[in-house]
Amino acid sequence: MLAVPGNVTAARVIAHFHENFTDSFPDQICGIAGTSVVRGVDNFTEFSNNTFSDNFTVNQTFTATASHKSIVLHVAQHVTGTAAPIDNGDGTVTFITTFKGLPEQIRIAHGPLLLRDAGTVTFNATFLVEADGTLTFQSQTLSGLHGPHPDLLSDFALFCNVIIPALT
Numbered sequence: 001m002l003a004v005p006g007n008v009t010a011a012r013v014i015a016h017f018h019e020n021f022t023d024s025f026p027d028q029i030c031g032i033a034g035t036s037v038v039r040g041v042d043n044f045t046e047f048s049n050n051t052f053s054d055n056f057t058v059n060q061t062f063t064a065t066a067s068h069k070s071i072v073l074h075v076a077q078h079v080t081g082t083a084a085p086i087d088n089g090d091g092t093v094t095f096i097t098t099f100k101g102l103p104e105q106i107r108i109a110h111g112p113l114l115l116r117d118a119g120t121v122t123f124n125a126t127f128l129v130e131a132d133g134t135l136t137f138q139s140q141t142l143s144g145l146h147g148p149h150p151d152l153l154s155d156f157a158l159f160c161n162v163i164i165p166a167l168t
Contacts, residue, residue, distance in 0.1 A: 011047035018043050027062060030160035032167050034064040050084040061109060064167040070109035071166055077101030091129055092138060098122040104151055106162060114162040119147015 019042045027036035040058035047053070055078050063070040078100045085093030104117040122144040127135035142152075151158045 011049035011051065013045055014048050015046040016044070029062050029167075030163050032064050032164065033066070034062050034167075036063075037061045046083050050082060052079075052081060052083045054079040062167075063109075067168055069167045071114070071163060072107050072109050074105040074107070075103060077103050085127070085135075088126070092126050093129055093135070094124055094126045096122065096124050098144065104159075106159070108166050114166055115151055115158055117147075117149045117151050119145075119149065121145050121149060121152065 020040070021042070022037075022039045024035065024037045027034055038058065038060045040056060042054065042056040044054045045052065057076045058074070060073040061070055062073065079097060081097035082095050085095055087093055098120065099122075100120045102116070102118045103121075104115065105113070106115040107113045121142055123140055123142060125140045126138045128138050130136055
């Protein structure tokens, strides 16, 4: 939304999608074979000013085949960002994406919390634009980091470190 003194102009909605979904499938997490059951709701909106908003909640229950132990991965967040790349004028483009809420919560099914990232974080991902138009990842920076983000700050190494002992 752009605010101008005495006048407020909102970007026009150009696309909106709503989906409820449930799926069950053979899966593998951290090298452990099992089955996942995923349930979620997604509300995605794209605006005329090349931005988007995505509100979603997902619950994934993973049960290990060998141990029959289960973990629950839960996500509940609002994601906003640039739908079109920002031209940096040097042959690269940047996408800016902000995550607010609960990007990751892992717990033992019917048991204690194992890991949680929560709060706000903004990713600035820069890509080189190749001659044929394809994008090649160059770098990513974080900004606006608020709240606990132990898994993100460990470069997601904590993910398997908590899941493997819980499932074996």
